[in-house]
Amino acid sequence: xxxxxxxxxxxxxxxxxxxxxxxxxxxxxxxxxxxxxxxxxxxxxxxxxxxxxxxxxxxxxxxxxxxxxxxxxxxxxxxxxxxxxxxxxxxxxxxxxxxxxxxxxxxxxxxxxxxxxxxxxxxxxxxxxxxxxxxxxxxxxxxxxxxxxxxxxxxxxxxxxxxxxxxxxxxxxxxxxxxxxxxxxxxxxxxxxxxxxxxxxxxxxxxxxxxxxxxxxxxxxxxxxxxxxxxxxxxxxxxxxxxxxxxxxxxxxxxxxxxxxxxxxxxxxxxxxxxxxxxxxxxxxxxxxxxxxxxxxxxxxxxxxxxxxxxxxxxxxxxxxxxxxxxxxxxxxxxxxxxxxxxxxxxxxxxxxxxx
Amino acid sequence: xxxxxxxxxxxxxxxxxxxxxxxxxxxxxxxxxxxxxxxxxxxxxxxxxxxxxxxxxxxxxxxxxxxxxxxxxxxxxxxxxxxxxxxxxxxxxxxxxxxxxxxxxxxxxxxxxxxxxxxxxxxxxxxxxxxxxxxxxxxxxxxxxxxxxxxxxxxxxxxxxxxxxxxxxxxxxxxxxxxxxxxxxxxxxxxxxxxxxxxxxxxxxxxxxxxxxxxxxxxxxxxxxxxxxxxxxxxxxxxxxxxxxxxxxxxxxxxxxxxxxxxxxxxxxxxxxxxxxxxxxxxxxxxxxxxxxxxxxxxxxxxxxxxxxxxxxxxxxxxxxxxxxxxxxxxxxxxxxxxxxxxxxxxxxxxxxxxx
Numbered sequence: 001x002x003x004x005x006x007x008x009x010x011x012x013x014x015x016x017x018x019x020x021x022x023x024x025x026x027x028x029x030x031x032x033x034x035x036x037x038x039x040x041x042x043x044x045x046x047x048x049x050x051x052x053x054x055x056x057x058x059x060x061x062x063x064x065x066x067x068x069x070x071x072x073x074x075x076x077x078x079x080x081x082x083x084x085x086x087x088x089x090x091x092x093x094x095x096x097x098x099x100x101x102x103x104x105x106x107x108x109x110x111x112x113x114x115x116x117x118x119x120x121x122x123x124x125x126x127x128x129x130x131x132x133x134x135x136x137x138x139x140x141x142x143x144x145x146x147x148x149x150x151x152x153x154x155x156x157x158x159x160x161x162x163x164x165x166x167x168x169x170x171x172x173x174x175x176x177x178x179x180x181x182x183x184x185x186x187x188x189x190x191x192x193x194x195x196x197x198x199x200x201x202x203x204x205x206x207x208x209x210x211x212x213x214x215x216x217x218x219x220x221x222x223x224x225x226x227x228x229x230x231x232x233x234x235x236x237x238x239x240x241x242x243x244x245x246x247x248x249x250x251x252x253x254x255x256x257x258x259x260x261x262x263x264x265x266x267x268x269x270x271x272x273x274x275x276x277x278x279x280x281x282x283x284x285x286x287x288x289x290x291x292x293x294x295x296x297x298x299x300x301x302x303x304x305x306x307x308x309x310x311x312x313x314x315x316x317x318x319x320x321x322x323x324x325x326x327x328x329x330x331x332x333x334x335x336x337x338x339x340x341x342x343x344x345x346x347x348x349x350x351x352x353x354x355x356x
Numbered sequence: 357x358x359x360x361x362x363x364x365x366x367x368x369x370x371x372x373x374x375x376x377x378x379x380x381x382x383x384x385x386x387x388x389x390x391x392x393x394x395x396x397x398x399x400x401x402x403x404x405x406x407x408x409x410x411x412x413x414x415x416x417x418x419x420x421x422x423x424x425x426x427x428x429x430x431x432x433x434x435x436x437x438x439x440x441x442x443x444x445x446x447x448x449x450x451x452x453x454x455x456x457x458x459x460x461x462x463x464x465x466x467x468x469x470x471x472x473x474x475x476x477x478x479x480x481x482x483x484x485x486x487x488x489x490x491x492x493x494x495x496x497x498x499x500x501x502x503x504x505x506x507x508x509x510x511x512x513x514x515x516x517x518x519x520x521x522x523x524x525x526x527x528x529x530x531x532x533x534x535x536x537x538x539x540x541x542x543x544x545x546x547x548x549x550x551x552x553x554x555x556x557x558x559x560x561x562x563x564x565x566x567x568x569x570x571x572x573x574x575x576x577x578x579x580x581x582x583x584x585x586x587x588x589x590x591x592x593x594x595x596x597x598x599x600x601x602x603x604x605x606x607x608x609x610x611x612x613x614x615x616x617x618x619x620x621x622x623x624x625x626x627x628x629x630x631x632x633x634x635x636x637x638x639x640x641x642x643x644x645x646x647x648x649x650x651x652x653x654x655x656x657x658x659x660x661x662x663x664x665x666x667x668x669x670x671x672x673x674x675x676x677x678x679x680x681x682x683x684x685x686x687x688x689x690x691x692x693x694x695x696x697x698x699x700x701x702x703x704x705x706x707x708x709x710x711x712x
Binding site: 190200 | 380381382388407408409410411412414415418419420421422423424426457458459496502503504505506507508519540541542545546548553554556557559560561564580581590591659
């Protein structure tokens, strides 16, 4: 792989958006990273160019057969003006797990981290500094053969775009209401649930829309075989604290191996909080609630970091968790992870990578 | 919906490809149809323009969340030079079933048929006339909001492109070898299997590649819950003739409702062949083979029309069906459907639509 990244700077820098009204996913920085792949050359021609439309024939496989993977991570501005990435190596490793499932050629994770550092460095001024803001980084790989027919593409583009963001949920760190989905299925054993690929998100849309209409922020997914075991919540991994023990579903091939999930588990271990990764049924959670032992529930994900769950609704039965308040463990995880991300707390686990 | 389709003809028509070496999916005609959607205007601005790249920001939702649907149908050249479409109304109806599952706004199927007729009429010279050739028509809908975040898009494009093709499988009408997939799953009850959406095809790639490596043309999918019941074969519906009765899996929400499947069922009924749509397990098929009552197996789909199955391999056990030869029912369905499509046989069911 060619290691030197060509940089072509924009001649028409954009006006930066108001940091108080960023929302999520609306604004994009001045540049983007692109690298091509062909069967003959492997990954080649890494370059940073002005952010601009992609030109793709309508026959390009990206529009037809879903052989796409993506990632999401963030860069944070510290109080003293430095820029920190949070565990970018983990996202780049996960790309290869997604690639393998989607028949996309493998990728050098170390070079991926270099690419992220370089593009963020070029657009460093786009990393916002207001409370709750960050620069969302979206690497993705698309198949680019102009061809109709179901087979892996022979050519690809790896692209990184940057997006200054505020909070993902309007609720922020306030507890959300979650609908336990019993009709629609996101992923199943033997499928692509553990890969970060568009099909998983497309499959989740209808349940999410219907849950929103009923007044819920997200859905809690159950396994696709027995509709019994808890898998994920919306686009996050999920944790339950029962009788002092923090339980999260073990990683089956239908569950995305979240990096915030891994970070939360590591911190809890350090703190001496008992943790278990195992199958957990929705019935067990409701039973714990009846017995008064369901102490907390929360989701973990890059977009929202920690999202406390204040209410669950399963099959018409609504339960309130921790009186709809944020729990101690959720709050402490949020404080610690965002503190490390923003450089406010000491980075004992060595998770942050500074962009020079 | 605005009904008049603006037409802008190309000033640089392309050279047409050699009809003897079309393959499948490689060549595209001179024009394409595009129509836009916005929440305010609904579907608007239908137009035929020269075939050209789409320009889409890298943040466009089409690259990230898989909210895409597509269709596939064919136009055929008759011996006397006319051009016939095969059941285009069925494809346009299916778009709305796919749209509903993917949270894409509904669409006027009648106008969809008009759009197909108009674009095929404009590129009529691209409909090949050699034996086994046709013009493959690919309508698809992509989400076009430049936005990162999991929700339905507010804007879309409906596009139709045209592709002169030969046989989909190199085997043509010769029987194919099929691998019964027991590890990977294409779709599951509660998922999106019945919708024609890229995620289903992305999920199928790895199994297909591994089956190809083992010397098989396609995989036979089993249900995602029990891995017991037969669902589809590759990108086709599947039929088995056992003791004189033709059986095809009943349409669960994990199975695509194929239009060739429907046509085959209608013809068999007309011919007085006993048919059953029901759950059928792979064990039952193997048992029938042991008892000498498995007479034929075949797939149905737009790309290949009828594809006889000469061999199955399940869990290390290989069986040959009808001595690896094309069966009577498969052959007669192929002869009749392609005969109607090409205008050689009388179109008693009223399936063809002439493009003037």
